C-alpha cells in the first residue's frame with residue numbers, strides 16, 4: 351500500500367511538474383529516450399495566470415542548493431539572454447520590412463522563456479569494435495518559440511543541423527558565440543521566410559558535454575499567425591496554420607517525458 355502511494359505521488363508530481371532535474375533517458379523525443387540529463391526551468395506561471403491553458407506550466411523552478419549562488423547567476427543569465435534576444439528580434443523585424451517593434455506587444459511584449467542546462471554523457475564504446483556508439487543525445491526536433499541561444503561547450507562538436515538537401519551538418523562551437531536556432535513561432539510569423547531548422551545532438555566525444563540552451567518565446571497566450579507583410583512577400587498565401595504558443599509548448603512538453 352505504501353509503495354503504491356509513493357508511486358502515485360511520483361506519477362502525480364511528474365505529470366504536473368516539468369521543472370527541475372531530469373535524469374538520463376527521462377526526456378523523450380518522438381518516442382525515443384534521449385541520452386542526456388538536464389535541469390529544466392521555465393518562466394514562472396502563477397496559479398490561474400492563463401486559465402486552463404497555463405495550468406500544466408504552473409509552478410516555481412527547482413534550483414540546486416549547491417552552489418549557493420546558482421539560482422541568482424542563472425536568473426541574471428536569463429535576463430541578459432532575454433535582452434539580447436529582444437534585440438535580435440528587432441533586427442529580424444527590420445529585415446522583414448516591418449517596424450523595429452513588430453514582434454513586441456501582443457506577440458512578445460511579455461515574452462515567455464525556457465532554460466535547459468543539459469549534460470550529455472561521454473560516448474560509450476560499441477562492444478569490441480572500438481568505435482563510439484551513435485547514441486542520440488537529443489533526437490531530431492525543431493524548437494518551439496522564436497529564437498534559441500545555444501551556449502555549447504568549446505572543443506566538442508555534437509550539435510547537428512539538417513540542411514535543405516536533407517544532410518546533417520555539424521554546428522561546431524565557436525568560442526565566445528551562441529548558435530541561434532529559429533523556432534516554430536518565427537517560422538509561422540514569417541510565413542516560412544525563416545525556417546525552424548531540424549537539429550539533433552550526438553556526443554561522440556570521450557568527454558561529458560554541457561550545453562545551456564535559452565529559448566526566447568512569444569507571450570504565453572499569444573495567438574500566432576503569419577504576418578501580412580510576410581504573406582505578401584511569399585506569394586500571398588498563408589503557408590501555415592495559426593497556433594497558440596502556450597498550447598504548442600504544453601503539447602510538446604507533455605510528450606517529452608515518461609510518466
Ligand SMILES: O=C(O)CCC(=O)C(=O)O
Nearest residue numbers: 466500502509551561563
Ligand atoms: O545541446 C545542444 O546543442 C542543443 C540542445 C537542443 O537542441 C535543445 O535543448 O532544444
Ligand SMILES: [Fe+2]
Nearest residue numbers: 491492493549
Ligand atoms: Fe533544440
